Amino acid sequence: MTGQRAAFRRKQAIMRRVVIGLVLLFFAVPLYGMFSDATKDVAGKHWSLATWRTLLDFPKISTKYPDLKTGFLASVGLAVVTVVVMLVLLVPTMTWVRLRLPGLTRTVEFICLLPLTVPAIVLVVGLTPIYSWLTGWLQYFFGPTIGSSTIWLALAYVVLVLPYAYRALDAGLRAIDVRTLSEAARSLGAGWGTVMWRVVLPNLRTAVLSASFLAVALTLGEFTIANLFSRTNLQVAMYLLGKSDAQISVAVGLLSLVFAFVVLFAMSFVGGARSATSPMTRLRRAKKEPA
Amino acid sequence: MTTARDGVAVQLTNLRRTYAGVNALDGLSLDMHPGEFIALLGPSGCGKTTALRCLAGLDDPDSGTITVGGKDVTGIPTSKRDMGMVFQAYSLFPHMTARQNVEFGLQLRKHGAEARRKRAQEMLELVGLSLHMDKFAHQMSGGQQQRVALARALAIEPQVLLLDEPLSALDAKVRVQLRDEIRRIQLDVGTTTLFVTHDQEEALAVADRVGVMRAGNLQQLAAPEELYSKPVNDFVADFVGVTNRLTGAASAGTASVLGTSVPLLPGSAQSGAVTVLVRPEHLTVSRDAAGNAAVVSASFLGAHGRVIATADGGDQILVQVSSAEVARFEPGARVKVTPTGDPALAVSA
Numbered sequence: 184m185t186g187q188r189a190a191f192r193r194k195q196a197i198m199r200r201v202v203i204g205l206v207l208l209f210f211a212v213p214l215y216g217m218f219s220d221a222t223k224d225v226a227g228k229h230w231s232l233a234t235w236r237t238l239l240d241f242p243k244i245s246t247k248y249p250d251l252k253t254g255f256l257a258s259v260g261l262a263v264v265t266v267v268v269m270l271v272l273l274v275p276t277m278t279w280v281r282l283r284l285p286g287l288t289r290t291v292e293f294i295c296l297l298p299l300t301v302p303a304i305v306l307v308v309g310l311t312p313i314y315s316w317l318t319g320w321l322q323y324f325f326g327p328t329i330g331s332s333t334i335w336l337a338l339a340y341v342v343l344v345l346p347y348a349y350r351a352l353d354a355g356l357r358a359i360d361v362r363t364l365s366e367a368a369r370s371l372g373a374g375w376g377t378v379m380w381r382v383v384l385p386n387l388r389t390a391v392l393s394a395s396f397l398a399v400a401l402t403l404g405e406f407t408i409a410n411l412f413s414r415t416n417l418q419v420a421m422y423l424l425g426k427s428d429a430q431i432s433v434a435v436g437l438l439s440l441v442f443a444f445v446v447l448f449a450m451s452f453v454g455g456a457r458s459a460t461s462p463m464t465r466l467r468r469a470k471k472e473p474a
Numbered sequence: 475m476t477t478a479r480d481g482v483a484v485q486l487t488n489l490r491r492t493y494a495g496v497n498a499l500d501g502l503s504l505d506m507h508p509g510e511f512i513a514l515l516g517p518s519g520c521g522k523t524t525a526l527r528c529l530a531g532l533d534d535p536d537s538g539t540i541t542v543g544g545k546d547v548t549g550i551p552t553s554k555r556d557m558g559m560v561f562q563a564y565s566l567f568p569h570m571t572a573r574q575n576v577e578f579g580l581q582l583r584k585h586g587a588e589a590r591r592k593r594a595q596e597m598l599e600l601v602g603l604s605l606h607m608d609k610f611a612h613q614m615s616g617g618q619q620q621r622v623a624l625a626r627a628l629a630i631e632p633q634v635l636l637l638d639e640p641l642s643a644l645d646a647k648v649r650v651q652l653r654d655e656i657r658r659i660q661l662d663v664g665t666t667t668l669f670v671t672h673d674q675e676e677a678l679a680v681a682d683r684v685g686v687m688r689a690g691n692l693q694q695l696a697a698p699e700e701l702y703s704k705p706v707n708d709f710v711a712d713f714v715g716v717t718n719r720l721t722g723a724a725s726a727g728t729a730s731v732l733g734t735s736v737p738l739l740p741g742s743a744q745s746g747a748v749t750v751l752v753r754p755e756h757l758t759v760s761r762d763a764a765g766n767a768a769v770v771s772a773s774f775l776g777a778h779g780r781v782i783a784t785a786d787g788g789d790q791i792l793v794q795v796s797s798a799e800v801a802r803f804e805p806g807a808r809v810k811v812t813p814t815g816d817p818a819l820a821v822s823a
Contacts, residue, residue, distance in 0.1 A: 364567060366559070367626075370552055371627075
């Protein structure tokens with residue numbers, strides 16, 4: 184019996200390794216292809232670091248490929264604004280709905296998940312008249328430069344990231360007893376602002392990080408909406424670059440993927456220490472233990 | 475050890491609160507004296523937690539008024555009511571240590587760092603956790619967490635202390651220990667306290683007065699001894715302690731039960747066929763072949779024993795006996811059950 188169990192465990196371990204190996208191959212082969220393309224000479228016959236050297240020469244690349252710098256800065260700005268607007272919009276709304284309007288939970292969930300079902304092209308068709316109207320007002324208030332800035336795309340991106348951010352924050356809110364914590368804080372004299380800032384947010388740290396990461400990843404990788412609105416972000420810049428210098432374009436693509444992996448790893452490392460055992464899980468474990 | 479604060483009077487007047495057509499509070503009125511410890515007791519859904527939440531400001535009554543220390547606080551938000559509360563669920567902020575939890579309310583009141591630290595130390599000493607002040611909630615047991623929650627609630631020197639079934643998540647032994655500690659601390663600090671529980675033993679053990687609630691109303695508010703020995707109606711008699719419902723006949727302030735005359739409590743039915751509510755310890759039982767009942771079972775319960783018998787008239791009778799006597803009452807034995815003559819409540823049959 185013990186021998187059979189050991190053999191079964193060995194088989195399971197082998198299967199696990201095979202599956203992990205296949206998955207790694209699935210991701211590694213295209214990445215290797217990109218790396219190989221970017222690390223060859225123009226003829227594609229010999230290994231060369233020329234492309235990477237060009238990329239590391241910031242003054243040269245800014246002059247030679249101005250769209251790349253513009254697109255990169257625009258994407259970083261869009262990521263930051265999208266994350267901030269998404270958090271300011273979602274965290275208080277979801278907390279308030281959970282505390283005061285639980286009957287609206289399904290409605291809010293439906294609204295937040297709706298963008299998943301709408302293709303980007305359809306979204307653009309719907310957003311075009313809104314942006315035409317909005318740009319007029321923005322130019323009126325902030326002048327033509329700021330009014331027509333790429334940064335306003337963040338409003339569309341907030342809609343785009345809603346489903347993913349909602350899911351991440353919802354999981355975080357489910358893991359803590361928001362009602363009791365907020366009532367305890369209020370009974371001690373805290374107003375709603377203090378409750379949100381000092382009690383709810385610190386306990387949603389992991390969820391907020393996850394939602395932010397998803398928003399950053401989605402924003403850095405977004406192409407359709409920016410392209411259709413004729414704005415230049417990183418993806419659009421890479422696309423334009425691909426027409427003139429495919430190797431640089433592939434190298435930038437690979438770098439943006441590596442950047443995303445690094446961000447993911449850093450965030451999971453930062454949140455990992457807490458999320459491995461969330462505060463409420465640890466509290467639940469402590470329940471019923473003797474004094 | 476602590477800065478005791480004089481308790482304040484609290485009045486709930488004619489509170490009404492309806493949830494989806496159900497009256498959670500149906501004209502509840504309650505007067506709490508300064509420094510008094512009142513326990514609200516009742517079955518699930520009787521409105522006791524709603525009453526406490528209305529007093530805390532966590533729920534708004536549809537009508538009625540709440541005054542604390544003579545001031546109407548009915549429309550004042552929770553954060554401005556100056557009340558400390560301990561919840562049924564563990565409510566320590568998970569990202570803060572025990573000390574930071576206790577300091578939270580003081581920080582909101584702009585106390586200086588040194589004053590906060592000193593007060594937190596003092597309160598954690600009061601609840602016996604001075605050695606655990608740097609622990610997070612997940613590093614403490616349930617009982618310890620509730621002690622910290624109590625220290626946190628008391629640290630702000632609240633006008634009123636509200637305890638919403640704070641012991642219900644704890645195991646039996648810790649419950650008894652902590653309930654006695656709560657009473658000791660309350661006597662020490664002198665804060666007017668409202669304690670909500672569904673555990674009658676808990677309520678009777680710690681409160682100055684116990685209020686029994688039913689369907690949003692207070693049935694009786696009295697000292698524990700009075701509530702137990704002089705219930706005003708059969709609901710209170712049934713809910714607090716164990717009661718036999720015995721058939722009898724009432725006349726002129728007494729009732730004849732099991733062949734013995736029993737004086738009736740005020741508010742009892744005064745004539746005709748009645749049901750007399752008699753406590754198990756207000757009955758005696760002895761072996762008697764010509765007795766008035768037959769033993770169904772006898773059980774040993776440690777400090778005392780219990781004999782269940784069926785009266786010749788068909789009533790089921792529960793009698794408390796000493797543990798040494800239990801062995802004398804084997805099932806089927808004929809016995810004589812006699813009321814001791816303590817006053818009892820009678821209701822129309």
